Amino acid sequence: MSNIPSELKYTKSHEWVRIEGDGTVTVGISDHAQALLGDMVFVELPEPGTSLDAGEECAVVESVKAASDVYAPMTGEVLAANELLEDAPETINTDAYNDGWLFRIKLADEAELKELLDAEAYAELVAEEDH
Amino acid sequence: MTQRAVCEPLIFEHSRPGRVNRAQSAHLGGELNGIPESLRRKHPPRLPEVSELDAVRHYTRLSQKNFSIDTHFYPLGSCTMKYNPRACNTLASLPGFLGQHPLSAARDSQGILACLWELQEMLKEVTGMSAVSLTPMAGAQGEFAGVAMIRAYHDARGDDARTEILVPDAAHGTNPATATMCGYTVREIPTDNQGDVDEEALKAAVGPHTAGIMLTNPSTLGVFERRIHEIARIVHEAGGLLYYDGANLNAILGKVKPGDMGFDVIHMNLHKTFSTPHGGGGPGAGPVGVSEHLQPFMPIPVVGRDDSGAFRWLDEHDLPQSIGRLSAHMGNTGILLRAYIYALMLGREGMVRIADYATLNANYLMARLRDAGFDMALPGRRATHEFILTLKHQAKEPGVTAMDFAKRLLDYGFHAPTTYFPLIIPECLLIEPTETESKQALDAFVEAMTAIQAEAEKDVETLKGAPYSLPVRRLDDVKAARELDLRWQAKA
Amino acid sequence: MPFIPHTEDDTRAMLAACGVDSIEDLFDEIPPELRADALDGIPPGRDELAVSRLLHARAAQDAQPLCFTGAGAYEHHIPAAVWEITTRGEYYSAYTPYQAEASQGTLQLLYEFQTMMSELTAMEVANASLYDGATALAEAVLMAVRANRKSKARRILMPRTVHPRYRGVVQAIVHHQGITLELLDYDTAGGHINPASLPTTPGDITALVIPQPNFFGALEDADALTDWAHTHGALVIGVVNPTAMAVITPPGEWGAAGADIVCGEGQPLGIPLASGGPYFGFMCCKQKIVRQMPGRIIGATVDLEGKRGYVLTLQAREQHIRRSKATSNICTNQGLMTTAATIYMAVMGPAGLEGVARQCHANTRALVQQLGEIDGVETVFDRPTFHETVLRLPRPTAEVLAGLSERGIFGGFDLSADYPELDNTLLVCATETRNETDMDAYAAALREVLA
Numbered sequence A: 001m002s003n004i005p006s007e008l009k010y011t012k013s014h015e016w017v018r019i020e021g022d023g024t025v026t027v028g029i030s031d032h033a034q035a036l037l038g039d040m041v042f043v044e045l046p047e048p049g050t051s052l053d054a055g056e057e058c059a060v061v062e063s064v065k066a067a068s069d070v071y072a073p074m075t076g077e078v079l080a081a082n083e084l085l086e087d088a089p090e091t092i093n094t095d096a097y098n099d100g101w102l103f104r105i106k107l108a109d110e111a112e113l114k115e116l117l118d119a120e121a122y123a124e125l126v127a128e129e130d131h
Numbered sequence B: 001m002t003q004r005a006v007c008e009p010l011i012f013e014h015s016r017p018g019r020v021n022r023a024q025s026a027h028l029g030g031e032l033n034g035i036p037e038s039l040r041r042k043h044p045p046r047l048p049e050v051s052e053l054d055a056v057r058h059y060t061r062l063s064q065k066n067f068s069i070d071t072h073f074y075p076l077g078s079c080t081m082k083y084n085p086r087a088c089n090t091l092a093s094l095p096g097f098l099g100q101h102p103l104s105a106a107r108d109s110q111g112i113l114a115c116l117w118e119l120q121e122m123l124k125e126v127t128g129m130s131a132v133s134l135t136p137m138a139g140a141q142g143e144f145a146g147v148a149m150i151r152a153y154h155d156a157r158g159d160d161a162r163t164e165i166l167v168p169d170a171a172h173g174t175n176p177a178t179a180t181m182c183g184y185t186v187r188e189i190p191t192d193n194q195g196d197v198d199e200e201a202l203k204a205a206v207g208p209h210t211a212g213i214m215l216t217n218p219s220t221l222g223v224f225e226r227r228i229h230e231i232a233r234i235v236h237e238a239g240g241l242l243y244y245d246g247a248n249l250n251a252i253l254g255k256v257k258p259g260d261m262g263f264d265v266i267h268m269n270l271h272k273t274f275s276t277p278h279g280g281g282g283p284g285a286g287p288v289g290v291s292e293h294l295q296p297f298m299p300i301p302v303v304g305r306d307d308s309g310a311f312r313w314l315d316e317h318d319l320p321q322s323i324g325r326l327s328a329h330m331g332n333t334g335i336l337l338r339a340y341i342y343a344l345m346l347g348r349e350g351m352v353r354i355a356d357y358a359t360l361n362a363n364y365l366m367a368r369l370r371d372a373g374f375d376m377a378l379p380g381r382r383a384t385h386e387f388i389l390t391l392k393h394q395a396k397e398p399g400v401t402a403m404d405f406a407k408r409l410l411d412y413g414f415h416a417p418t419t420y421f422p423l424i425i426p427e428c429l430l431i432e433p434t435e436t437e438s439k440q441a442l443d444a445f446v447e448a449m450t451a452i453q454a455e456a457e458k459d460v461e462t463l464k465g466a467p468y469s470l471p472v473r474r475l476d477d478v479k480a481a482r483e484l485d486l487r488w489q490a491k492a
Numbered sequence C: 001m002p003f004i005p006h007t008e009d010d011t012r013a014m015l016a017a018c019g020v021d022s023i024e025d026l027f028d029e030i031p032p033e034l035r036a037d038a039l040d041g042i043p044p045g046r047d048e049l050a051v052s053r054l055l056h057a058r059a060a061q062d063a064q065p066l067c068f069t070g071a072g073a074y075e076h077h078i079p080a081a082v083w084e085i086t087t088r089g090e091y092y093s094a095y096t097p098y099q100a101e102a103s104q105g106t107l108q109l110l111y112e113f114q115t116m117m118s119e120l121t122a123m124e125v126a127n128a129s130l131y132d133g134a135t136a137l138a139e140a141v142l143m144a145v146r147a148n149r150k151s152k153a154r155r156i157l158m159p160r161t162v163h164p165r166y167r168g169v170v171q172a173i174v175h176h177q178g179i180t181l182e183l184l185d186y187d188t189a190g191g192h193i194n195p196a197s198l199p200t201t202p203g204d205i206t207a208l209v210i211p212q213p214n215f216f217g218a219l220e221d222a223d224a225l226t227d228w229a230h231t232h233g234a235l236v237i238g239v240v241n242p243t244a245m246a247v248i249t250p251p252g253e254w255g256a257a258g259a260d261i262v263c264g265e266g267q268p269l270g271i272p273l274a275s276g277g278p279y280f281g282f283m284c285c286k287q288k289i290v291r292q293m294p295g296r297i298i299g300a301t302v303d304l305e306g307k308r309g310y311v312l313t314l315q316a317r318e319q320h321i322r323r324s325k326a327t328s329n330i331c332t333n334q335g336l337m338t339t340a341a342t343i344y345m346a347v348m349g350p351a352g353l354e355g356v357a358r359q360c361h362a363n364t365r366a367l368v369q370q371l372g373e374i375d376g377v378e379t380v381f382d383r384p385t386f387h388e389t390v391l392r393l394p395r396p397t398a399e400v401l402a403g404l405s406e407r408g409i410f411g412g413f414d415l416s417a418d419y420p421e422l423d424n425t426l427l428v429c430a431t432e433t434r435n436e437t438d439m440d441a442y443a444a445a446l447r448e449v450l451a
């Protein structure tokens, strides 16, 4: 069973979102997603300052056997990208929800938060896919 | 455990400063008078300094670390690893062919042009297309030519709303990659549980934005697309064109012609169906065949004949609407020549027999493996020239993957089938025996698979640790990708 | 049956195992209306003896003139060892090295190839080949557009001194992706791109292509061009002749920062002329943009026991994983040709390759001098050249070439179709395979033709 922390929100494309409460969110990929991809070898992140539309491709996570696009869960401006991943992409495998975060966004529209899945709904989605 | 070959150092590690192979360079040299100092190289490239014997021995030893058709059964699905007749190499390497400069006048090239012209004619006949251009240098370049022609066709009619190419989800990766190179967006069409294109999904996907569809038939799932006429009708009615990926032509050579199935444009992989070598990665040849309405757009050059019967290159003057040139000269001429020689030896009966025996071998191997307890991905279907076995049960219990099976097969002296393609079948082995293998070779493969299954049931670690008997044990792909080491560096 | 080993007994037993009566039954899923008629347009099969006779006749039919033509394909001596080893079945009949443990021969060889090409061009990394020099340039242009993220213009400066066929191929391949190729005209005195003629405020440029030597055989001022491009935010794509690399400044050392991407035609490295192919394209780049490079790349790693081994790496760039977002659609490349090139470079070594380069340069100079003594024959450009030179003739080139051809000489490449302003000119080349006797023969024949 994959680990799905209840305090986070999720997307159908397997990103997790942590609402920081100051108009910003932190984004990563779920434990389920990292397990599917396997050993991470490279991560391409958006440059701080880039503005993103919700649903836009903005990062790529790459393992030896697959490469997967990461979509911006919400509209906003990139505040920071996780530089640690440049040299240690495997952090996503070992700690998807903390040190393995990808980028932070300053939200343009907090209403979009409503579109996200809660942990329970995401767990259901994962269970369905495993089927 | 069999004895493992000793590690062969890199050619650079054989190098000794000042060692010169005089047989090749004793009388070469000359002043660089015409080149000012500022444009000259300051220090020579660090190429290896070895004797001719060092080089011959090193590269002979390296060759012995390869599996190949000449040494092993190589049932790599979708790749048609059949015997590459030696005569094709010997005759294509006659000095008269090798010495010819590509810009030679047509009047000095009638011999080679005659061969290529006849090859064009034979390929037209066997595919049912109106015209053939031999110039694309591999399957993927044939695909590029094909999709670029589709685009040129729509453009010529002023129909610029067509922005999308449809590709089945089971398609080879070159299909979607090609569509992108041609400026199209790709829409994937799902496959139904029988391995056919999902017709309802196709109907829903087509429209005035559809430029065309790229199909492989037999499909990459190793089954014949039975509703091909219906698919052609749906796409044509929407105004799109049909592209045929000919990678699997071996299965139907002389039995069914892509032209008769309704395809507008096709490519062939001569390095598959027409037995030209794969050379450890290439070169190949991917000629394209077109129906009449696409003929004006063919890539140049094409071999033509003038009124006197003399052969000549057709170029942009003859085909002003051509999509252009795809290589500096004529593509992989030497490979085309090998295919031509092979086609001559086969003749009209031989071509049909390829499909017969490729299909017999695949169905026989499938039946034997099924009887041995393996699961087929599409159990109700006939195999074409290849079929897919799925190890998804073995992956759950006892816990061995298609990769483990593949690696263990190497220890048994068989090259592994294609693994993890098509992507939509979990833990799959795509197995293509080809017509040039004997019943005895196939039986031996079944025995190896059975033995490996027994090993897996006894102790999964046996498979996880495989291979044991090759020059190296299982290699660390993750390290290779994380800590890039793409060239040798002299130790400081 | 050619190449089919089945005995009648085998076939019978196999059909029984399949549960069918005849091979025909195995095709029962194919709709009957699709079944083809007999292949009447194809001749009946012939045995090896008969085919051999035909092919020998065809090969003998083509004239084998004394060749003084380069224009992108060069006749060089190929040591016998090169193709003796290259055509060993283990190289010749292997597939792309997907099963690394069963392909260490090919993989190690390609790793050596990548190292040799990087050394030759003084670049950091190389790939394992593309189709040919022209498509390699097209791929380099596409790569530059991906790699130069600061540039939004998708605008490539393409000198007219680049091989005209290469320019055509690049256009055919990249124009679908909204990329524009802007031609740069050459200096009529030098036959090169004069850095002083480049604009001081060129706007957003994605990349500048620098041919070295260029199509006229002339050496570009690559240092100045490279610095100019980098100053204006453009990447530099070098398209180079590998033989020349032995003696002229390699692109990795151009200007202050070196070229970013280097590509070219690998044919001079041990590949026969063979009517145009198969040859191979090579590509090198700076390591920081290697993830934008197309084609196979081999990396070194270790096995379970820590022993050195080689694998295909960075595969997530490629079509089989990345599909519609791959760096290129290339799959099959020109593997066997790189095998030959690797062995060629090993057998020649740095001294041998330098010897070839020097001899080519000296021979072409000698030829030009000799031909220049004939009335009305003169060199067109004054820039230094490597092993090709443009000559002006006192008569139409086509006529002269026809006359030479009658005398058993392939006298060079007629530039007038691609460069209308260069009528009555001829691009000539004398590699190390031409000797004094050959050059005397050329000069004598030209005298006759012009007389």
Ligand SMILES: Cc1ncc(COP(=O)(O)O)c(C=O)c1O
Residues within 6 Å of the ligand: B078, B079, B138, B139, B140, B141, B172, B174, B175, B216, B220, B245, B247, B248, B269, B284, B286, C330, C331, C332
């Ligand atoms: C189904 C299919 N399509 C296309 C290709 C591409 O052909 P090539 O590798 O010659 O570019 C292949 C082979 O690799 C294939 O199997």
